[in-house]
Amino acid sequence: MIWLNIVIQGALVGGFYALFACGLSLMFGVLKVINLAHGDMAVVAGYVAVFLSPRLHIPGLWSFLVVVPLFALLGYVVQRTVIQKSIDRDPFTTLLVTFGLSVVIENLLLEMYSANGQSINIGSLIGESWHPASIIYISYVSLAVLAAAVLVLLALQLFLSKSGIGRLIRAVADDQEAAQLSGANYRHVFGIAAAIAFATVALAGIAYGMMTQFAPTSGGVNLLFAFEVVVIGGIGSLWGTLVGGIALGIAQQFGAHINLSYQILAGNILFLAVLAVRPQGLFGRRSSLA
Amino acid sequence: MSAALLEVESLTVHHGQLCAIDDVSFTQRQGEVLAVVGANGAGKSTLLRTIAGLHRPTSGCVRLDGKDINDLSVSRRVALGISLVPEGRRLFSSMTLEENLQVGAYHANPGPFDIKRVYELFDWMPGRRKQSVWQLSGGEQQAVAIGRALVANPRVLLLDELSLGLAPIIIEKIYALVPEILAQGVSILIVEQDVSQGVSAADRVHCLLEGRTSMTGTPAELTSEEIDRAYFGAGLVAPAVTSGVVE
Ligand SMILES: Nc1ncnc2c1ncn2[C@@H]1O[C@H](COP(=O)(O)OP(=O)(O)OP(=O)(O)O)[C@@H](O)[C@H]1O
Numbered sequence: 438m439i440w441l442n443i444v445i446q447g448a449l450v451g452g453f454y455a456l457f458a459c460g461l462s463l464m465f466g467v468l469k470v471i472n473l474a475h476g477d478m479a480v481v482a483g484y485v486a487v488f489l490s491p492r493l494h495i496p497g498l499w500s501f502l503v504v505v506p507l508f509a510l511l512g513y514v515v516q517r518t519v520i521q522k523s524i525d526r527d528p529f530t531t532l533l534v535t536f537g538l539s540v541v542i543e544n545l546l547l548e549m550y551s552a553n554g555q556s557i558n559i560g561s562l563i564g565e566s567w568h569p570a571s572i573i574y575i576s577y578v579s580l581a582v583l584a585a586a587v588l589v590l591l592a593l594q595l596f597l598s599k600s601g602i603g604r605l606i607r608a609v610a611d612d613q614e615a616a617q618l619s620g621a622n623y624r625h626v627f628g629i630a631a632a633i634a635f636a637t638v639a640l641a642g643i644a645y646g647m648m649t650q651f652a653p654t655s656g657g658v659n660l661l662f663a664f665e666v667v668v669i670g671g672i673g674s675l676w677g678t679l680v681g682g683i684a685l686g687i688a689q690q691f692g693a694h695i696n697l698s699y700q701i702l703a704g705n706i707l708f709l710a711v712l713a714v715r716p717q718g719l720f721g722r723r724s725s726l727a
Numbered sequence: 728m729s730a731a732l733l734e735v736e737s738l739t740v741h742h743g744q745l746c747a748i749d750d751v752s753f754t755q756r757q758g759e760v761l762a763v764v765g766a767n768g769a770g771k772s773t774l775l776r777t778i779a780g781l782h783r784p785t786s787g788c789v790r791l792d793g794k795d796i797n798d799l800s801v802s803r804r805v806a807l808g809i810s811l812v813p814e815g816r817r818l819f820s821s822m823t824l825e826e827n828l829q830v831g832a833y834h835a836n837p838g839p840f841d842i843k844r845v846y847e848l849f850d851w852m853p854g855r856r857k858q859s860v861w862q863l864s865g866g867e868q869q870a871v872a873i874g875r876a877l878v879a880n881p882r883v884l885l886l887d888e889l890s891l892g893l894a895p896i897i898i899e900k901i902y903a904l905v906p907e908i909l910a911q912g913v914s915i916l917i918v919e920q921d922v923s924q925g926v927s928a929a930d931r932v933h934c935l936l937e938g939r940t941s942m943t944g945t946p947a948e949l950t951s952e953e954i955d956r957a958y959f960g961a962g963l964v965a966p967a968v969t970s971g972v973v974e
Pocket residue numbers: 742743745747765766767768769770771772773774814888920
């Protein structure tokens with residue numbers, strides 16, 4: 438029963454990790470940009486939700502309806518301006534620029550909100566859970582986040598494989614020049630991919646704010662987890678991201694069960710083991726490494 | 728037949744310090760097949776990629792219908808009717824045959840070609856449209872690359888070394904399409920290392936040697952000796968060499 442609980446709790450956290458990581462994976466897979474400000478974007482989304490929901494009189498639970506579209510727009514604009522400019526210079530510049538963005542965002546948030554933790558108020562829902570067996574408690578919020586992650590990945594998968602724009606995104610990811618030769622304006626395609634990435638990271642940030650507390654510096658550690666998820670699952674594979682998230686969640690729960698201080702260590706060990714045995718990730722294609 | 732479609736004027740292109748195309752000029756007329764031949768590294772791909780917009784010229788210009796297109800992006804040029812089938816095919820490797828064609832058709836110009844028409848041109852395709860492109864043979868991949876460019880309905884189709892790595896019989900089949908494509912009003916600019924291939928399909932031949940124009944004319948005007956000299960450079964031509972097949 439204890440083991441079952443570890444798996445269940447791990448999977449619940451893993452849903453969040455997958456939701457959080459899929460934008461990172463998309464940005465890397467399509468734009469070849471490693472967005473070091475990815476974690477901070479999630480935190481910003483949390484703050485924006487906290488800021489907007491009382492002012493627009495929307496309950497915290499539904500704040501994503503406003504924040505997610507807002508971030509999609511922001512993603513497109515940031516891509517077409519700051520990130521594209523740095524891509525045009527050279528790949529290394531994008532690392533510097535996103536790192537710079539990360540530092541600026543953290544400091545701005547510290548300046549505006551102090552280092553105190555905040556969370557998105559969802560009322561009594563936060564404490565409620567389903568209790569199917571003696572020691573197993575399944576938090577409704579976590580379950581909803583896992584469901585959201587699965588839905589988002591499913592929708593994204595459908596979009597990428599069935600829609601014309603989705604195919605263009607994959608084409609640009611496969612071979613940017615060949616996609617241009619097929620008439621694709623790759624900057625616009627990059628913008629759309631960034632919009633999707635920002636939208637998903639906003640959703641993840643809000644989910645995080647509902648499940649626990651966030652502070653201006655929460656982005657960093659979550660970014661580390663997102664990297665681990667992407668590497669474990671395999672770059673460019675959406676289902677890999679889900680499996681990677683759940684695998685990381687379970688590994689962490691397992692570590693925590695042995696000793697609370699082993700939680701993150703266990704995740705890191707899984708990450709290193711996958712890197713050593715299957716560097717392309719569980720679902721990655723070997724060729725996509727080249 | 729005689730209107731100038733694509734004009735390249737005093738084009739010079741550098742890769743860093745290296746001058747890959749040096750003051751090259753030519754005109755391609757509507758409905759014409761122009762072959763640019765040249766040895767390894769002569770600058771053929773650089774020329775086509777510059778016309779398609781993937782490289783910026785150092786000087787000179789490319790015109791379509793008399794309009795300077797130097798400042799246009801690759802995708803804008805596709806919209807104006809310039810499509811390149813790149814060297815090495817460059818298919819979208821995570822996609823199926825049909826998806827590759829769908830990407831090409833997404834921003835297509837109106838015209839005679841669509842996916843259905845490509846499936847008629849290559850009758851083996853419909854049965855294998857769901858296959859990943861890496862499961863196809865080299866010749867089949869080349870056909871998909873041509874189809875992907877055709878569905879955009881170009882006015883001029885740039886073909887970079889179609890024959891690379893293919894068996895002679897496959898090459899012959901692919902070149903057999905040229906008249907059909909021409910019949911739809913598409914002009915064709917072929918780049919080949921294999922002189923005999925380029926010359927036999929072309930109305931006019933333009934030979935490049937180390938980035939410069941070394942000869943130009945119609946296949947009828949040119950003797951194979953002249954072509955060899957233009958291809959390899961003076962003094963390098965062994966009398967016995969008659970065909971330009973060098974690897
Ligand atoms: N991206 C690049 N960067 C630097 N140098 C390049 C690049 N592309 C081509 N070159 C150089 O430019 C010259 C012309 O190359 P190009 O590929 O245009 O020749 P080619 O005639 O197409 O040769 P091949 O028959 O081998 O395809 C060569 O010396 C090549 O090494």
